[in-house]
Amino acid sequence: MARTHTTIKLIEFKGTTLPVVAVTLHSLQADALAEAASTLFGADPFFDGDAALLELSQIGDAPEADWRLVQEVFRTHGLNVFGVRGGSEELRRSAAAAGLPAYAAVARSPQTLAAEEIAPTPPPPSEAPIAAPPPRVRTGPRVSPTIFVDRPLRSGQQVYARGGDLVMLAIVNAGAEVIADGSIHIYAPLRGRALAGASGAEDARILCTSFAAELxxxxxxxxxxxxxxxxxxxGKAVHIRLTEKTSDDPERLIIEVLRNN
Incomplete structure (x- = not known):
């Protein structure tokens, strides 16, 4: 019988879209970042190995950073930092030397995805770029999954609505944590921690009927x-949101009592 020779493709290119968490930094001091991250996420991994891009536009002319330690801070909480964006040329150069290339943001319409869509900085003309798939165009309103939880959360328990909103129909006890890439609605007491817009959505909000939160x-x-x-x-019904950022007024987190009239 004649032997059939099969050529195996060792490399294949396929277009894909992956969620990327954009992390805006205001400092590159690893100790300060570690303390802030622990306050925000707790001691356990918060993310599930998600890709992360460090936004450096708020750093300014910063001293040299220990990028290895900065990466380790976020790796502890389940984020894999793969690059940087913004900041000074010197800062981007030092990041690149540490294996973190610089990326540029894709221009997006006001109706954007919760996860950042990014594109690499174009290579020099001498390098032949690999053709990338065309960007997806959103032709209708965003439809995201909403998670409903109707059981109380005890201390140490966590619910994460990845890519959408979270609706709690039962109490969030002290030491428990509710997280959503979108908004969080709690029709019960909030005594633990609530983190909305976990992937960077600045239009996310938190609403609850009885406020007693830890964070x-x-x-x-x-x-x-x-x-x-x-x-x-x-103990009041509250509405938590970010103020609109302007050139004269930086973004702020505000908590206001909900009025029924």
């Missing part, structure tokens, strides 16, 4: 209540 966060901006809750917020 709240929207798109990485957070507030803790170690010293106790303000009297005007304790």
């Amino acid at each position: 709240v966060s929207v798109a990485g901006l957070y507030r803790t209540f170690d010293a106790g809750l303000p009297a005007e917020l304790a």
Whole structure:
């Protein structure tokens, strides 16, 4: 019988879209970042090995960074940092020397995905780029999954609505954590931690009917209540959101009582 020779393809290129967490840094001091990340995410891994891009536009002229330690801070919480974006040319050069190439943002319409879509900085003309698939064009409103939870969360338990909103129909006890890439609605007391816009969606919000939280966060901006809750917020129905960022007024996290009239 004649032998059939089969050529095996060792490399194949296929277009794909992956979620990327954009992390805006205001410091490159590894110790300070580790403390802030622990306050925000706790001691256990928060993400599941997600890819992360460090946004350096808020750093300015910073001293040299130990990029290995910075990567380790986020690796501890389940994020794999693969590159940087923005910042000074010197900062991007030092990151590249540490194996973190610079990327440029893709221009997007106001109706954007929660996960950042990125494109690499174009290579020099001497390098022949590999053709990339055309970007996806959104032709209708975004439809994201909503997770409903109707059981109480005990201390140490966590619910994460990846890619969508979270609706809690039962109490979030102290030490428990609710997380969503979109908004969080809690129709019960919130006594633990609530983190909305976990992938960077600045239009995410948190609403709850009885406020007694340990920590709240929207798109990485957070507030803790170690010293106790303000009297005007304790036990009230509240609305938590980010203010609009302007050239004169930086983005702020605000908590306001919900009015029914």
